Amino acid sequence: MAAQAQSPVTVTSERELLILGAGLSGLLTAWRVLDVNPDVTVRVIEQSGRIAGDHTWSFNDSDITPELLAWLAPFIAHRWDRYDVRFPRRERTLNIGYCTGGSEGLRASVAPLIESGRLVLELGRTAAPEDFPGRAVLDARGYELRDDELPGWQKFVGRVIKTAEPHGVKHPVIMDATVEQVDGYRFFYLLPYSETEMLVEDTYFSDSSNLSENEIGARIDDYIRDKGWSDHRVLRSEKGVLPMMMATDRDERSAQIGLRGGFAVAATGFTVPHAVELADVVAQAVKRGGVVAAPGAVADFRRVHLRRERYARLLNRMFFRAASPEKRYIVLQRFYGLREGLIRRFYRNGLTLRDKARILIGKPPVPVNKAIANMSETAFIRRHRRTKGPHEHSS
Ligand SMILES: Cc1cc2nc3c(=O)[nH]c(=O)nc-3n(C[C@H](O)[C@H](O)[C@H](O)COP(=O)(O)OP(=O)(O)OC[C@H]3O[C@@H](n4cnc5c(N)ncnc54)[C@H](O)[C@@H]3O)c2cc1C
Numbered sequence: 194m195a196a197q198a199q200s201p202v203t204v205t206s207e208r209e210l211l212i213l214g215a216g217l218s219g220l221l222t223a224w225r226v227l228d229v230n231p232d233v234t235v236r237v238i239e240q241s242g243r244i245a246g247d248h249t250w251s252f253n254d255s256d257i258t259p260e261l262l263a264w265l266a267p268f269i270a271h272r273w274d275r276y277d278v279r280f281p282r283r284e285r286t287l288n289i290g291y292c293t294g295g296s297e298g299l300r301a302s303v304a305p306l307i308e309s310g311r312l313v314l315e316l317g318r319t320a321a322p323e324d325f326p327g328r329a330v331l332d333a334r335g336y337e338l339r340d341d342e343l344p345g346w347q348k349f350v351g352r353v354i355k356t357a358e359p360h361g362v363k364h365p366v367i368m369d370a371t372v373e374q375v376d377g378y379r380f381f382y383l384l385p386y387s388e389t390e391m392l393v394e395d396t397y398f399s400d401s402s403n404l405s406e407n408e409i410g411a412r413i414d415d416y417i418r419d420k421g422w423s424d425h426r427v428l429r430s431e432k433g434v435l436p437m438m439m440a441t442d443r444d445e446r447s448a449q450i451g452l453r454g455g456f457a458v459a460a461t462g463f464t465v466p467h468a469v470e471l472a473d474v475v476a477q478a479v480k481r482g483g484v485v486a487a488p489g490a491v492a493d494f495r496r497v498h499l500r501r502e503r504y505a506r507l508l509n510r511m512f513f514r515a516a517s518p519e520k521r522y523i524v525l526q527r528f529y530g531l532r533e534g535l536i537r538r539f540y541r542n543g544l545t546l547r548d549k550a551r552i553l554i555g556k557p558p559v560p561v562n563k564a565i566a567n568m569s570e571t572a573f574i575r576r577h578r579r580t581k582g583p584h585e586h587s588s
Pocket residue numbers: 213214215216217218219238239240241245246248249250251252318319320321333334335336431432433434435450451452453462463464465466
């Protein structure tokens with residue numbers, strides 16, 4: 194694509210928003226700001242040689258408002274109207290739409306804006322917000338481990354395979370937890386892109402961020418063999434280690450977006466839903482107050498986000514600190530027995546008080562004393578700092 198490196202920033206324009214990082218959140222924000230505001234330009238500085246990386250990004254379609262989902266259409270590569278979950282004692286199909294977009298789709302979505310000159314790229318340049326005093330800068334440089342965020346970890350290794358015969362998987366299996374439970378909660382994640390093409394990912398909700406690719410690769414081989422897909426080619430591979438927030442007391446005022454800004458869904462570690470919502474919040478703020486309004490809009494949205502995610506962080510503390518690693522699957526097995534509407538509301542952060550009670554009430558899948566000990570977020574952070582020190586994380 195025509196993503197050419199350009200000369201370093203010299204202009205200080207009131208109509209130019211500056212974004213550091215051309216990953217998912219940086220590009221979605223640039224795209225939305227430019228679509229909503231025909232009179233502004235966006236400059237994106239990216240350290241690598243190309244934009245959008247090499248990823249696939251998935252989300253429930255009910256996590257995003259219909260208007261923004263329609264806007265996102267050029268990015269979406271695959272869409273399914275249901276998905277399965279599988280546990281030792283429960284199998285279920287949920288009629289919740291599931292979507293996946295990829296790096297190619299994201300590059301194609303912003304290509305017309307680059308060609309028009311309204312989205313200006315500087316590739317191969319490393320930058321930090323303090324390099325641009327007095328400018329409206331959004332920091333989208335991806336995840337960094339911080340002392341004021343305490344996460345558990347979702348880590349995975351995945352392969353897109355091309356099978357010689359149809360693999361027989363009709364729609365996504367977002368959790369196949371019928372596999373041996375090691376290193377926390379373990380499940381396979383399957384995304385069937387076609388009758389013979391599929392993402393097969395071995396995933397762990399773990400206390401540790403260490404990823405042993407060789408060990409996991411061998412387990413993927415075993416799974417593929419057990420399913421009868423041995424006759425296949427590997428088209429591409431991916432791996433990731435994502436934070437699943439248990440507690441945070443981070444400063445709300447920074448203009449960091451995406452994973453840098455702590456905008457991940459605590460329940461999944463995913464960022465697409467918040468990245469899309471925040472892109473629109475920034476775009477509307479720019480429409481009302483110009484590009485200078487963008488950093489403040491991010492800070493305001495973080496305040497809302499931290500409040501909305503509070504309950505999910507509590508569940509993560511129960512999951513990672515109260516449930517024993519080999520029994521964590523029971524928590525999810527129970528959760529996926531609840532009503533579909535509640536599950537939908539859970540993922541889009543729209544739980545009612547009744548829903549929240551419903552999730553916690555009943556025969557507890559975690560020991561009560563450990564549950565009580567991890568209730569308070571403030572006490573959790575205080576305890577962590579006392580026992581681990583400011584820079585030491587549990588991983
Ligand atoms: C393999 C993988 C699969 C994932 N799947 C999903 C999924 O299915 N659904 C979902 O919601 N989430 C998923 N995630 C999580 C999350 O959505 C992604 O990590 C997402 O890319 C985060 O977006 P971001 O914009 O915060 O950071 P990134 O997309 O990582 O972008 C950060 C960008 O900043 C650039 N950069 C860094 N430092 C500098 C600097 N100093 N100067 C200039 N540029 C810099 C980087 O090169 C990069 O391009 C996945 C993550 C991984 C790794």
